Amino acid sequence: MTLRILVLSLCLSALGLAETGNPIMPGADPDVALIDGKFWLYATRGKGGENFLAFESRDLTRWKEHGPILDFKDIPWIAEDGRSSHGPWAPCIFEDGKRFYFYYSVGPQDPAHPSRIGVAVGRSPKGPFKDSGKALITGGKDFEAIDPMVFKDPKSGKFFLYAGGSAASVMKIFELNSDLVSVKREIRTQNPEYFTEGVFIDYHDGLYHLTYSHGNYRDASYSVHYSTGKTPKGPWKYQGVLLKSDEHHKGPGHHSIFPDGQGGWLIAYHRWNNRTGDGPFQGRREIAIDRIEYGKNGLLQSVQMTDAGVKLDP
Secondary structure (H helix, E strand, C coil): CHHHHHHHHHHHHHCCCCCCCCCCEECEEEEEEEECCEEEEEEECCCCCCEEEEEEECCCCCCEEEEEEEEHHHCHHHHHHCCCCCEEEEEEEEEECCEEEEEEEEECCECCECCEEEEEEECCCCCCCEECCCCCEECECCECCCCCEEEECCCCCCEEEEECCCCCCCCEEEEECCCCCCEEEEECCCCCCCCCEEEEEEEECCEEEEEEEECCCCCCCCEEEEEEECCCCCCCEEEEEEECCCCCEEEEEEEEEEECCCCCEEEEEEEEECCCCCCCCCCCCEEEEEEECECCCCCECCCCCCCCCCCCCC
């Protein structure tokens, strides 16, 4: 009996159905949301082309793959720049009412081909998603339009999109119209200290908590930094580093923060596992999830990376 259970366990592990701990899967730039009791993960990770997948889990241990949920070959405006290939990067999911809005990056950026952010709409977090028909935001020499993060301000009810990438290391904020597929205006803001890319924002105990990546994602300098503001547009007060390389895990970053459904908070991020030195590293990045906490002072506390990951209460 013991041998049969062991064989079954090994088979399930090979299928990716019973893996536990960190990393949870290959990929980068994870956006995780808790929707109707399930965790939904979206990342820079496709399947046989320029596309996106969705991953569903109830326990952060077993993940079910859906998709592709959106494919660049089905979106005519993406190819209008004349580039032969594009990077489907850094997606973000946002729920409003009974609709789900899937924001995504179209890279890379160079002087002749600016990066862009698109948005597609669906009625389920597993898709399918239908594109809005045009780019929502287009980059330029002073701004790389990637890494979207959409946030509804609990005070004003307004919708804001935060974005910006390493080509310029500038963060911009845009107020969205109520349709969530068009821009109302750009909001002037101060660039947070040490900003490179991958911004995320949340509101907690009267403060707006702005977290973002700094450094080069290919090496050990990549890390998550932290600022706070009294409004969703700043000004921003720098609070330090939340997540940085350790002895065996390098370049952690491009994260999202989400509730665990049991009163706690979690952070999903990518990292280079089992690496030494400062890089640059080659191969694939992998996604990890660890706990993050607000301290007695109301501020987020630094995160310790683990191999054990997160285990939820039954």
